[in-house]
């Protein structure tokens with residue numbers, strides 16, 4: 001199984017075996033990939049756009065002149081962890097080898113630094129033609145993985161090498177390219193997740209809508225990258241993660257006391273938990289009667305990150321999260337930058353939670369604020385993908 005939520009771009013060119021990529025797409029999704037399909041114009045003669053949209057569950061763009069305002073060839077080139085082109089025709093191999101960019105797919109390939117896997121499928125004469133062989137060797141020299149086609153029966157009666165390979169061959173190449181990165185090996189990382197609850201009486205509490213999904217995704221991603229992860233979970237109802245130590249807490253005060261003990265031992269703290277800003281001043285041992293439940297005295301909770309800043313040693317990295325309800329990106333950046341400074345953070349992720357968005361969802365959207373002012377706008381992506389992007393930033397800060 002691959003880490004959940006990795007983004008993969010599936011290019012499809014105009015060969016009869018394009019229909020086999022429908023099954024490939026399904027299997028990629030089963031493995032946890034979010035797949036954007038980019039069919040070439042010729043391939044639409046074999047499998048139509050509607051099929052790709054229905055199967056991928058995502059909008060499919062087929063040319064350079066749609067959605068121009070979002071510059072899709074650049075955003076898709078950046079967003080995807082891997083480009084897989086199956087089937088790849090002899091013509092597309094030639095275009096890629098000569099660096100041409102005259103349609104959406106070839107533009108994306110040229111603009112992307114992601115690993116690229118090519119799955120040629122064509123008649124044996126075309127595959128064995130010296131022109132095709134030369135193109136394949138150019139692409140291999142440039143780091144493309146070109147999978148050898150299978151032997152067997154072609155579309156007509158002819159037999160030879162050129163068939164769309166068995167899917168297991170494609171998956172083992174993907175596995176090899178996306179081998180787990182161990183850039184956090186030897187690092188101890190604390191991740192806080194969920195939302196604190198501040199009890200009012202034995203029945204009621206002050207809480208918030210944080211589900212813990214983002215914190216759990218971060219813990220999984222950090223563990224996958226080799227970190228020794230301590231997850232401090234505040235009321236999150238999510239399955240445990242293999243190999244990750246978990247401490248369950250309920251209130252902000254408990255969270256602070258666990259962090260005061262644990263933070264000095266870690267390389268980085270990712271504070272994704274939503275901490276209640278206040279607790280009741282007088283907890284009632286008995287359930288407060290309905291008629292007496294009118295007002296509450298509140299006491300401000302400690303700002304945990306402010307306390308962490310006081311004990312932070314040089315080399316330790318602290319990442320904060322913020323949930324804001326301002327739909328203007330520049331305001332999110334302003335609010336995030338102020339918080340990053342006031343809490344002495346190295347990185348901050350500001351979620352735009354207008355209308356209850358993001359809480360409980362598998363996807364997120366916002367902006368990463370960096371203490372070096374290299375902010376990154378995050379379009380709607382999965383919480384798993386955001387985790388990897390944030391960890392990339394964290395790794396570069398850890399040095």
Ligand code: C5P
Nearest residue numbers: 271273275301302303304305320321322
């Ligand atoms: O100031 P605000 O609550 O928006 O900041 C959010 C960040 O601060 C989160 O990372 C949250 O975990 C942390 N926080 C904290 N102590 C509090 C409230 C929030 O550490 N009392």
